[in-house]
Amino acid sequence: MIYLSMTLSKIFRYTLLAIFNALIVYAVPLALTFESWFFLSLILVIGIFVNIVYFTDRFHPMKWILPGMIFMLSFVVFPAAYNTYVSFTNWSTGHILTKTQAIGVLEDRVFTPDNQKGLEFEMYILQDLDLNFYYVANLDSENILFGKAVSDDEIFSTSYAIHEPSLFMNGEFSTPDGYYLLSGKEQIANSTTLQELSLVIDKNTRAQLYKISVFGASTGRLTSTSQLYKYDEMNDALFNNATNTLCPVVKDNFECEGKEIEPGWRVYVGGENYSKLFSSQRIRGPLGVVAKWTFQFALLSVIFSFAVGLLLSMILNKDGLKFQRIYRAVFILPYAIPAFVSALVWKGLLNPDYGVINSWLAPLYEMLDIEPVKWLKTKESARSAVILVNTWLGFPYMFLITTGALQSIPKELIEAAKVDGATGIQSFWRITFPLLMVSISPLLIGSFAFNFNNFTLIFLLSGGGPPIIGSEVSVGWTDILISFTYKLAISGGRGNLFGLASSVTIIIFALVLIISAISFRYTKRLERIYGNI
Amino acid sequence: METSKFFNWVKEYGWRHLIALMFATFAVYPILFVATNSIADFANLTNSKLIPDGLTLKHYKLLSSDPLVPYFKWLYNTYKVALIAAFFNVFLGTLAAYAFSRLQFKGRRASLLTLVIVQMFPSFLAFVAIYLLFFQISDIAPFMGLGTHIGLILVYLGGSIGFNSWLIKGFMDTISPSLDEAAKVDGATDFQIFRKIIAPLSRPILVVIFVITFIGIYSDFILAAIFLKDKNLWTVAVGINTVFIDDFNADWGVIAASSVIAATPIAVLFIFFQKQITGGLTAGSVKG
Numbered sequence: 001m002i003y004l005s006m007t008l009s010k011i012f013r014y015t016l017l018a019i020f021n022a023l024i025v026y027a028v029p030l031a032l033t034f035e036s037w038f039f040l041s042l043i044l045v046i047g048i049f050v051n052i053v054y055f056t057d058r059f060h061p062m063k064w065i066l067p068g069m070i071f072m073l074s075f076v077v078f079p080a081a082y083n084t085y086v087s088f089t090n091w092s093t094g095h096i097l098t099k100t101q102a103i104g105v106l107e108d109r110v111f112t113p114d115n116q117k118g119l120e121f122e123m124y125i126l127q128d129l130d131l132n133f134y135y136v137a138n139l140d141s142e143n144i145l146f147g148k149a150v151s152d153d154e155i156f157s158t159s160y161a162i163h164e165p166s167l168f169m170n171g172e173f174s175t176p177d178g179y180y181l182l183s184g185k186e187q188i189a190n191s192t193t194l195q196e197l198s199l200v201i202d203k204n205t206r207a208q209l210y211k212i213s214v215f216g217a218s219t220g221r222l223t224s225t226s227q228l229y230k231y232d233e234m235n236d237a238l239f240n241n242a243t244n245t246l247c248p249v250v251k252d253n254f255e256c257e258g259k260e261i262e263p264g265w266r267v268y269v270g271g272e273n274y275s276k277l278f279s280s281q282r283i284r285g286p287l288g289v290v291a292k293w294t295f296q297f298a299l300l301s302v303i304f305s306f307a308v309g310l311l312l313s314m315i316l317n318k319d320g321l322k323f324q325r326i327y328r329a330v331f332i333l334p335y336a337i338p339a340f341v342s343a344l345v346w347k348g349l350l351n352p353d354y355g356v357i358n359s360w361l362a363p364l365y366e367m368l369d370i371e372p373v374k375w376l377k378t379k380e381s382a383r384s385a386v387i388l389v390n391t392w393l394g395f396p397y398m399f400l401i402t403t404g405a406l407q408s409i410p411k412e413l414i415e416a417a418k419v420d421g422a423t424g425i426q427s428f429w430r431i432t433f434p435l436l437m438v439s440i441s442p443l444l445i446g447s448f449a450f451n452f453n454n455f456t457l458i459f460l461l462s463g464g465g466p467p468i469i470g471s472e473v474s475v476g477w478t479d480i481l482i483s484f485t486y487k488l489a490i491s492g493g494r495g496n497l498f499g500l501a502s503s504v505t506i507i508i509f510a511l512v513l514i515i516s517a518i519s520f521r522y523t524k525r526l527e528r529i530y531g532n533i
Numbered sequence: 534m535e536t537s538k539f540f541n542w543v544k545e546y547g548w549r550h551l552i553a554l555m556f557a558t559f560a561v562y563p564i565l566f567v568a569t570n571s572i573a574d575f576a577n578l579t580n581s582k583l584i585p586d587g588l589t590l591k592h593y594k595l596l597s598s599d600p601l602v603p604y605f606k607w608l609y610n611t612y613k614v615a616l617i618a619a620f621f622n623v624f625l626g627t628l629a630a631y632a633f634s635r636l637q638f639k640g641r642r643a644s645l646l647t648l649v650i651v652q653m654f655p656s657f658l659a660f661v662a663i664y665l666l667f668f669q670i671s672d673i674a675p676f677m678g679l680g681t682h683i684g685l686i687l688v689y690l691g692g693s694i695g696f697n698s699w700l701i702k703g704f705m706d707t708i709s710p711s712l713d714e715a716a717k718v719d720g721a722t723d724f725q726i727f728r729k730i731i732a733p734l735s736r737p738i739l740v741v742i743f744v745i746t747f748i749g750i751y752s753d754f755i756l757a758a759i760f761l762k763d764k765n766l767w768t769v770a771v772g773i774n775t776v777f778i779d780d781f782n783a784d785w786g787v788i789a790a791s792s793v794i795a796a797t798p799i800a801v802l803f804i805f806f807q808k809q810i811t812g813g814l815t816a817g818s819v820k821g
Contacts, residue, residue, distance in 0.1 A: 009724065030673040039673065060723075064632035065644070068625035068694045072648075075663065075691025076656045083662035091665070312556055315549045322546070323553075329804075330557045333564055336803040338752040340770040341796045345567050348785060356566065392559065453655060456754045460774055482658070482755075489661045490759055501661045508658055516653040 017054055021047070035098050038085075042078065046070055080509070087273055087502035090252055091266045093495030102265040103231045103238075106254070108156050110225040111242045112206075123209060123220030125149075125187055125194065126179040133190075134179060135199040136167055137207040137220050144168055145207065149197035155206070155225075161199050173217070184214035198223070229254075229261075273503035282472035287484070287504070289468065294480040297386065297458075298451040302444055304391040309398025310436075314428075317406050328403075335396035343460035346389045350375040379477040382462050386478050389461055390451065397447070405439045406432070445519040449512060455482045473497070481508050571789035592786035596794075604791055606765055607772040614682050614757075614768060615750040618689035623701075623743045626694050627735065630701035631727050635713065645702075648695040656692035657755045663688055664759050685760045689750050697742050704738040705731060741809040748799055769795045 024047040031040040050070070053062045097105065122138040133149040147161030167173060175181040187194060191212065198206040201222075210221035229247075230239045238247040238254040238261065247256035253264035278284055312331055316324055334342065349356050352374045358365075365372050376382045409432060417427040458464055464479035464487065473494060474487045481504060489501035566583055571592055573585030596604050632638075633645060656663075664679070667688075671678025678684055712734075713726045721729070732739075754770045761767050767775075773791055803810065 027673055034669065034672045036669050036673065039669065061632045061636040061638040061641075064636070064723075065629045068629040068698060071625065071687065071691040072651065072695050073691075075688050076651060076654075076659075076695070079656075079659035079662035079666060080654065082666060083659040086662055086665060308556065312553065315552055318546070318549060320546070321549055323550075327553045327557060330561050332804070332807060333800070334560050336800040336807075337564065337796045338748075338770075338799050340752060340754050340773065341792045342563070344773060344788070345563055345792055348788060349563055349566070354785075392563070395556075396560070449653075453658065455657070456752070456770075460754065485661065486755070486759075489664070498661055498665060505658060505661055509654060512654055512658070 013054065017051070020050060035100060038082065042074065046074070083502050083505055083509075086498055087506050088268055088270060089266050089499050090269045090272070091498040091502075092500070093497075094262055095252055095264045095266045096496075097263055097265050099265040099267075102263050105153075105263060106229045106238060106261065107227065107231060108153070109228040110152060110155060111228040112223040112225050119222045120210060120219050121207075121222075122217040123207070124173055124217060125182040125209070126175065127182060128179055133194065133197055135161075135197070135207060135209070135220070136164070136173070137161070137199055137201075138168065138173075138217075139222075141165070141168075145199065145201060147199050149194075149199055151196050152198075155198070155200055158200055161201050161207075184212055184218065187212045187218060188214075269499070273500045276500065277503055277507075280472065282470070283500075286468050286471040286473065286475040289477070290475060290479050290481055290484045291507075293383070293478070294452060297383075297390075297478075297480055298448050298454075300387050301390040301394055301451045301454075302448050304387060305394030305447075306398045306402075306444060308391060308395040309400075310402045312395070312399050313403040313406055316403070331399050332396045334392050335400075339393060339456050340460055342393055343389065343457050346385075346392070347376070347461050350385050350389075352377060376462050377466055379466060382466055382476075382478045386458065386462055390454070390457055393457065394447065394451075401440060401443050402436065405436050408439070409435050441522065442519055445515065445522065449515050449519070452480070452512070452515065453482045453508070454480070455486065458483045459486065473500075481511075567789045567792050570786060571793045573786065592790035593794075595787050596790050602772075603765060604769075604772065604794075607767050607769045608794065610682065610766060611751055611768040611770070614686055614689070615747050618686045618750050619743050619746040621686075621690055622694055622697055622746050623739055625690070626697035626701055626742070627732060627739060628727075629694070629698040630705055630735075631731055633698065633702040634705035635710075635726070635731065636723070645699070648699050652693075652696040652699070656688070657753075660755060660759055663756070667760070679760060680762045680766065682761075682766060685757060688756055688760070689753070692756075693746055693749065697746065700742060701735060701738055704735055708734050741806060744802055744806050745810055748802060751799060 024043055027043050028040065031037075031043060050066065053059045053066055119139075124136040124138070126134040126136065128134060135145075135147065135149045137143075137145045139145065142163070144164055144167055145161040146164040146167060148158060150158045164176075167176065173181075182190070187209075194209050198208045199220075200206055204224050204226070206223050206225055207220045208223055209218060211219040213219065226241055228241055230241065231237075232239050232246065235246065236249055238256070239245075240247055240256055243256070245256060247254040247261060249255075250260070252267045253260040253262075255261065276283060277287055312327075316327055350358075352358055352372060355375065357375065358372050361372070373381050375385050413431055413435075414427055417431055422430065458478060458480050462476070462478040464476035464483045466478075467474070467476045474491075475484055479487070485501045485504045485508070488497045488504065490496065562583075569583060569585050572588050572590065574587035574589045574591075575585070596602070633641065667677075667679040667684050670684065671680070675681075676683060677687065708731060712730050713721075716726050716730060752770065753768075754774070757768045757771045758774075761771055764772070769791075773788075773795060
């Protein structure tokens, strides 16, 4: 029986390893084609390591740890390192590709030499349900060509037009099912798009819309195309066949007669992103605002939720008080709701025009004769709202931990102070509070660190807004560093500034490291950990 | 006599009730408001009240019938991703924890310390790198690239496995070593000790860690938001934000209904496991 189970587990193990190795073998050539050196090294290191560990018995404990470790290394440690690398590159919209990829894209571009524009014929423009354009070129009865109209970038990847005699029954054009025939007016309305499209007939020949006719069929024209750019390896430059000029490399782009050719490629730029953060006035200003607010936001959130939580646990810390359990259950509720739901709900409540908060405050506004507060729309109101909501989200946790800590403080201490004539307030500030802080402060620092990166709340409640006017990058008054990074990289409306965003992330890393170091030092947790091992 | 007794009560207890009630209102009002609005007959935000005039399920029906808002698809996606990721997370974490707790090897202290240090940095901090990483993985292995659930699950797996194995290891340390030593004398292998003794005895902590990880992944917004572009693959957190934001006033009833559906299971789980989750053991790991 034992033998059987051993062989079974062996079969299981070797099957898994075989699958794993098959994946590695599959991935390596792909990584080579895409020139992802990072992946190649990652895949190889992991592959070799796994095989050594599971085929030999020398690293027995690693057999247990390795699966988890691979995920942690690949998706936590490696991204952190990769992030550092990205922060030293110009990786951003227009510079996404590697140089080889960019050259590949550019060499696929075509142009039509002037002397090759010729033959004219009838042309019909169709549109399918997905609003893609299709052309029908009626060259002659043997060549009634039908196919999707594509832009220049897709010319090499699309299939050639096919002969469809069925489109002309009895010499009349009939629209095929599932397509819509564009009238002349509609063609004019779409003319900017249509100008860019062509029907690919063969490798070098295309049909393009030439003249739009409002009555009857429009006219198409055959064009032959040639490659626009050819990469010249000797000079490391691009040769433009249309203008017969050489376009040299200027940093991360080819430049033809002083004009940058898109796309460029990503290159190592050293500390350029960092110097941009600190020297470019239109980035440094907002970054300073964001960094300062990040600290204020995290600190105020902790202070307010701690104050409320402590107040409530002090109030309930009284023998003989009725309804204690009900109060406790209710105070925990905000903590039980997922933060993304709470943030959204509060956004509704705070809505300046329809929200409950303003309808509550309406009598107050009238009494004081002031304008209703435009919650989340002005700097001050947005900042107060964010703190208010975070207090709501955070106080239950503070309530829970302070309740626990209060109960662990020996009652005799307070009693003794009372005997010595201390007032309630004195014994609170001199005895209860200091003792409380000993056990609570590491948790407060943890909470500070959490709120320092509380992306969900900021992004869903205020979206970081209202926007700071006059900044080069998209940023708002309630943005914290992590949401600022998000806007730079993903959603800022100024393209994807991955390199710049990564450099901000490095700053966050450094700050988190400092916060953690303080926490470790302050609580000597490290020693406890050591003792624990 | 009666009045002085009352004043005594106020001095001792009454003011406590007053403040407690105030904050109880603060805590519970938004939740109640949304819960009642989700079944209120008139729920655009302007007309909304805490106590609705008439009850209806129309918002829930609307939620399930709008083809542009595949809410229940999102819900399904969320549960799928969170359950799978949490399961493997706990499974792999347990394996690692066993080695850290029971096997002697070089570099054990150092690896444990590394775990603690790595876990100081939430994994979403490097989201730019994760995005670019999976952007490139899409070329090589599209099935696990950007925009796929598999890719997202992989990221979630890496995110908390270190912290989890640390916690599980702490619990395993409290299981008496005499148990596995006796088994070893009887000729049991490591795997048998793990399967027959340590893993079953660790079940309480494994359940708690599973729940915590599940809640954490369920509530994640940032990684899911950068990862999932296709509307049909979104999780609830991403979907709820992008769609309902359009018209807060008119859609309020539906927003309330969707919030109730998204929040209730998590709230119930949380309250059920509240003691263990906040028992100091995991303080601050779910939310702060």
